[in-house]
Amino acid sequence: MGSVQRAMRLLETVAAHAYGAPAKQLARETGLALPTAYHLLRTLVHEGYLRREKGLFFLGDAAERLGRSGAQQKRRSTVADTLAHWRDSIGVPVYYAMYRDGEIEVICVSDSHQAPAVEEWADFRETGHAHAIGQCLLSQLDEEARRDHLARYPVRPLTPNTVRDNDALLRRLARTGRMEPVVERQEYAIGTVCAAVPITVGTTAATMAISLPVHQADRLLPAAHRLQAEIGRHLGSLTLSISI
Structure with a gap:
């Protein structure tokens, strides 16, 4: 449950940055340790909820589908x-x-x-x-x-x-x-x-x-x-x- 909550915080924080944000900024804004943030960000990218471009993280197709469905x-x-x-x-x-x-x-x-x-x-x-x-x-x-x-x-x-x-x-x-x-x-x-x-x-x-x-x-x-x-x-x- 703790991992899910942390992942959701990361998703919400990424969503607040229309032009993307780097891992260090996301870790700082969510209050997560940098290694934890990196691990969760890699998992979210792998599952399609985030995408990474030039070191910045953006919402991925899976997250956008969830938003449309909601x-x-x-x-x-x-x-x-x-x-x-x-x-x-x-x-x-x-x-x-x-x-x-x-x-x-x-x-x-x-x-x-x-x-x-x-x-x-x-x-x-x-x-x-x-x-x-x-x-x-x-x-x-x-x-x-x-x-x-x-x-x-x-x-x-x-x-x-x-x-x-x-x-x-x-x-x-x-x-x-x-x-x-x-x-x-x-x-x-x-x-x-x-x-x-x-x-x-x-x-x-x-x-x-x-x-x-x-x-x-x-x-x-x-x-x-x-x-x-x-x-x-x-x-x-x-x-x-x-x-x-």
Whole structure:
């Protein structure tokens, strides 16, 4: 444990020197004996956590990967906390999804016993035509990208309410207003209604969505508009967090 603590002190000290630092300076600043500092620095260089150039030590690739991983986890935690707050304040399960590399990705879902999420009984990636998340993401793409997606994941009926074919879906998407919530009623799952709100994250299509049992359908649009208002108030502080 002592060696780990000393190694961490060295890493933190190196990180504070953007232009590198020699072993003697690092030993002095960390309060380590020079032989101990040399031994730990050699080990950290060997493991890729540090690199040495012209007698100076810098953070290595392994340390930078750790930093990126930690930052990504922090961003994910921020998104999860925000979705949980909206779940509790609005009283609905909340979903966050993106369209990335030609695929629908549900990044985070926040639900509870009182507000359960929709069961993913058919792969969300392959059934974007049938749920509000997918329809909202596809509505943000251009015509060519939509047709490319549907060529890979063509429309297929999931319930009696599912859109019938690719052309019918494309016509519906073309009519969708740029910032309007997208609503589907029992198209993905009988007994469930959903709404999704479009979000702009740079050039990436993204959305936050909600779902409700069909007997609470009258709550859907008011809840979606409330979510949209919350997103508008907090998007500035969330922009970096949701780009994950």
